[in-house]
Structures are given as structure tokens and as C-alpha cells.
Amino acid sequence: xxxxxxxxxxxxxxxxxxxxxxxxxxxxxxxxxxxxxxxxxxxxxxxxxxxxxxxxxxxxxxxxxxxxxxxxxxxxxxxxxxxxxxxxxxxxxxxxxxxxxxxxxxxxxxxxxxxxxxxxxxxxxxxxxxxxxxxxxxxxxxxxxxxxxxxxxxxxxxxxxxxxx
Numbered sequence: 001x002x003x004x005x006x007x008x009x010x011x012x013x014x015x016x017x018x019x020x021x022x023x024x025x026x027x028x029x030x031x032x033x034x035x036x037x038x039x040x041x042x043x044x045x046x047x048x049x050x051x052x053x054x055x056x057x058x059x060x061x062x063x064x065x066x067x068x069x070x071x072x073x074x075x076x077x078x079x080x081x082x083x084x085x086x087x088x089x090x091x092x093x094x095x096x097x098x099x100x101x102x103x104x105x106x107x108x109x110x111x112x113x114x115x116x117x118x119x120x121x122x123x124x125x126x127x128x129x130x131x132x133x134x135x136x137x138x139x140x141x142x143x144x145x146x147x148x149x150x151x152x153x154x155x156x157x158x159x160x161x162x163x164x165x
Contacts, residue, residue: 011152012059016056016060016143022142027052049127051127051135053089062143
């Protein structure tokens with residue numbers, strides 16, 4: 001089995017990446033529903049509802065627990081890393097976004113300076129706790145349902161005769 005096939009056969013990774021993609025697609029649909037705007041650029045942006053980072057890391061943790069056992073040290077490691085990422089998304093990254101909002105407000109109200117105007121800073125960096133929670137629950141759901149009901153993504157594709165097998 002070559003490296004690419006081995007990666008594609010990693011059910012935890014593929015389902016977690018799919019959960020991340022579903023979360024990003026969810027952002028597009030939420031912007032469409034709430035702002036009545038079609039903004040495909042949101043697929044590449046950080047921040048917003050739901051957190052795709054939380055979906056990815058919580059999905060990996062749940063999948064590792066499902067496959068290796070929830071009492072195993074590898075599951076504990078995956079959980080610890082997921083918690084750090086999710087805490088960072090709702091703490092440090094969110095604070096950086098709020099700080100960017102204040103800097104942007106200051107630079108637009110400041111008197112004319114001898115230096116050229118700055119482009120506004122990106123303010124959509126982090127997540128609220130609700131956005132992280134929804135992303136985390138989405139990741140766990142997608143990964144556990146995917147692994148338990150379908151198995152590996154590669155198995156599903158070869159079983160459906162999409163790939164030659």
C-alpha cells in the first residue's frame with residue numbers, strides 16, 4: 001500500500017477532514033441565510049460559526065478513542081491537544097480579533113498622519129464559545145457516525161464501485 005492510499009485509508013483522518021469541510025460549508029450556508037449574501041470566500045476564512053478547527057480536532061479525538069479505546073493514552077493525548085486548540089480558538093485568537101477591531105477603529109478616527117494609511121486588520125480570527133461547541137459536536141458526530149456506520153472512506157468508495165477494487 002503506497003503512502004497516499006494509506007492516508008486515504010485512515011478513517012479517523014478522512015472523516016475528521018470531512019467534518020472540517022462540512023463545518024466550512026456550514027459557514028457559507030449560515031452567511032447565505034443570515035446576511036443574504038453568496039460569499040464563497042468564507043470557505044477560506046478563519047472564525048465564524050461553526051468552528052472548523054474544533055470540528056477537526058474533536059473529530060480526531062473521538063475517532064482515536066473509538067478505534068483504540070477511550071481508556072488509552074493515545075485518546076488522552078488527542079483530547080488534550082483538542083482542548084488546547086479549542087481553548088486557543090475561543091481565547092487567544094478571539095482576543096486578537098477583538099484587539100484588531102479596536103486598532104481598526106483607532107486608525108480610521110486618527111488624524112491624518114505622515115505615513116500612508118494601513119489596510120484594516122482581519123478581525124474574524126477566533127470563535128465564541130458557542131461556535132467552538134457547535135464545531136466540536138459536529139466533528140464528533142461526523143467522525144463517530146462515519147466510522148461506525150460506513151467505516152473507512154476508502155472502503156465506502158470501493159464498496160460503492162466508485163474506485164476499482
